[in-house]
Amino acid sequence: MTVRMFMGDARVDAIAPDDRGLAYGESLFETMRIHRGDIPWWDAHMARLTHGTQRLAMPLPDATRMYAEAMALLDGADGVLKLQLTRGGGVRGYAANSDAAPFWMLSMHPLPNRIDSLDTIWCEITLASQPRLAGLKHGNRLEQILAANEVRAANADEGLMCDGAGRVIAATSANFFALIDGHWQTPVLDACGVAGVMREWVLAQVDAHVTSLKPSDVECADAVFLCNAVRGILPVQRLGARAWPRTHPEIRALQAALAQSHPGFEPLLEAS
Template sequence: MSARLFVGDARVEDAATDAALVEGRGFAYGDGVFETMRAIGGSIPWWPGHRARLALGAARLRIPLPASERMETELHDWLSLHRDGVIKLIVARGGGGRGYRPAFDAPPVWALLASAAPLPRRPGGLVLRWCETRLAHQPLLAGIKHGNRLEQILARAEWSDPGIDEGLMRDTDDHVVAATAANLFVRTEGRWWTPPVDRCGIAGVCRSWTLRAFAAGERRLTVAAVESAEALVLCNAVRGILPVARLGDRTWAPHPAVADARRRLAAAHPAFAIDPNEDLP
């Protein structure tokens, strides 16, 4: 993985990198926001959506963002070096010292990282399980991609079976919210539905695209509603729309609506092109 670090508008040289990270509140408290984005051909097709969510999260936490022109220039330069793969942008609150009281005027500590594109998905669809770890309700943090992801880490630590691709998480009221690293859509009564993220969960960029592209709706989902759905998909901005083949003992055959969703996404985002050898229903 490659990385580039900044404090405010200044790039941090290697000798000062460790101090800038360890003394920052992002390292100490997860006091920051981040975006994980799919790059292809030297661009990020969904950058406007990522930028908007980054700004929303930073405003919610009262963290000043880097100057817009500076951030755009550095991102463009980073993409010239890392044209295809996954780009991560992290913005943490600046200022060190002990204690929780934030310094609202401190220059942000921010970083650009690059890694390889994810491996192809499992042929035939994902295999899921239910997670026991619950998502707590906190409307002030709901929807944004903040730096504290301990609930997802605890949920992902629940299994080591390589035959399981992902886990679905519920909230403390037992409503289904999302997977550990993706949003969930279910096909019911001929329409796509996804859980709201007003109390917990992340408002994914791919989720936002899917809501608009398919006139999908939001509703609270029970375990029974998910397990009885006509079809399930997971989605995120790095891997696109992923069909689900099994959840526990429940299985799903390939569904034409899922194939249609993937075709439309491929037309909208070149990183999610469909393998021409794949036989879609």
């Protein structure tokens, strides 16, 4: 893994011991697919990061500087770029130090293993409701970690998570769409969940209903897929005892449109 770290405008060699992202999870992050040293959806990720800093009243480093440092790090490679941003250092205690310079870190990672469809489970761990944080990709991911442990124990690929009221929200690391009665539907994220960049792209392509969904709604769907900005669009082949065909024409059409929009997903479409 190749890493570059910064405190404000200055490059640093390590994260500070009093960093608030480390101490309290006061942080945001973006995970971006890299194609031949380029970041095709950089603007979309920066828009979400900017929205997150506004919601949390966190400082945002200069976007031009972040982009230049990211491009220097990539050096023509394919892979995954992770950008982590914290408020920076501060005194002990929950109250934030408004004068601290933000800490940000860029790290380069290999692409995940190729997978064409997903074997999924229902996770027992639920997502807590907090409307002030709903939609944000913040650094507090303990619920997803517990859910991922369930997925690993079941030898599955992914797990679907509900909130405390029993509404389906998302997978552990992806957003969720279901084809029900001829219409794509995706969960409303007004109390929890991450509003993914890939989710926003899909919503711009199809006339999807953003609504509340129960597990029984999902199990009766004609097709289901998960999506994120690293793996793209992946059909769900199995959810517990429910099975679907490996491919569906509407999912295939969305994958083809994605390959046109983001060159990093062209090889995936050709191989499927």
